[in-house]
Amino acid sequence: MMKFADKLSFLQGAGRLSSVGKWVAILVGVLCLVWTALGIYWSNEPDQFDVVSAAKQQAEQRGYLNNSKKLVVGYTTTNTLYTLVDTLLEKPGGFLSNDITPPGVFIDNIPAWEFGVLVQVRDLSRALRKDFSRSQSQSTEDQNLKIVEPQFNFDHNSWALPSSESEYQRGNEELLKYLDRLAVRGEGGAQFYARSDNLQNWLQDVETRLGSLSQRLSASVAQTRENTDLAGDANAQQSTQEMTQQKVKTPWLKIDDVFYEARGASWALIHMLRAVEVDFVFTLQDKNALVSLRQIIRELEASQATVWSPMILNGSGFGMLANHSLVMASYISRANAAIIDLRRLLEQG
Helix, strand or coil: CCCCCEEEEHHHHHHHHHHHHHHHHHHHHHHHHHHHHHHHHCCCCCCCCHHHHHHHHHHHCCCCCCCCCCCCCCHHHHHHHHCCCCCCCCCCCCCCCCCCCCCCHCCCHHHHHHHHHHHHHHHHHHHHHHCCCCCCCCCCCCCCCHHHHHHHHCCCCEECCCEHHHHHHHHHHHHHHHHHHHHCCCEEEECCCCHHHHHHHHHHHHHHHHHEEEHHHHHCCCCCEECCCCCCCCCCCCCCCCCEEEECCCCCCHHHHHHHHHHHHHHHHHHHHHHHHCCHHHHHCCCCCCCHHHHHHHHHHHHCCCCCCCCCCCCCCCCCCHHHHHHHHHHHHHHHHHHHHHHHHHHHH
């Protein structure tokens, strides 16, 4: 039989283990509370900013704003792109898409939002390199912008060797060099050509992006769609034959991701289009298209209203519960239709 001293020693050891277990439980509880609080704070979407004020502040800091307080053509659009990337990297929590540690690894809405912004950043950086900075098809591409575009197209899920943040930061540094060259005159300076055809090319990319987002948002409710891939051309062909009807449905676990991706894309486009309004004002006025651009911005601004529900609801189209994806799809579709009209005005106006 166990002696009394042995029993006492055993009970004391068990007590110490129990005390350690309690402290471990308290520590885990505190960590969970801290992670939850950080997760909620990091999940707040950044506020919108004034693109003109941001551009003027940048120009003043770098000593490029003249006495008339007038920015050179293209400065507002380029600085807006810079500020969007800077916001992705410097917002609370930083860039979260590639996080592998708590609480970032448990957050999915903001990473989807970041991806929506990033896609628009990539499209505009390509437009800068391919169109806005070039006078004609035979002109050479800008020395800084040819680095900017591939940097922004780096994998957004890479957390090390190299990290996504370091690659995007390098792209932003090169973009800032282009911005500096844009503000100076003479040899070594950069150019930004605010022409109707350049704007049309970028808007065509925006149009296809919004069209895709609208389709994916609408697919939150199961639908049967006619295959219109070859519509409009009797001789058109495709590599693989598909069914004449297709059933589409966004997976339940992806519905909120698509919603926040669309929300991020809309947030970025609001700023880009406001900057375009500044740099392409004479082109838009000449085509009588300024009001059309402002209507697109209004449609996208409506998509940024506060989501009061704690989760993205997925009710049926005319059911008892709301369907946030269908509401977002409505705003996106209307903005997309307005962009199609704007492109037509730029072509024919």
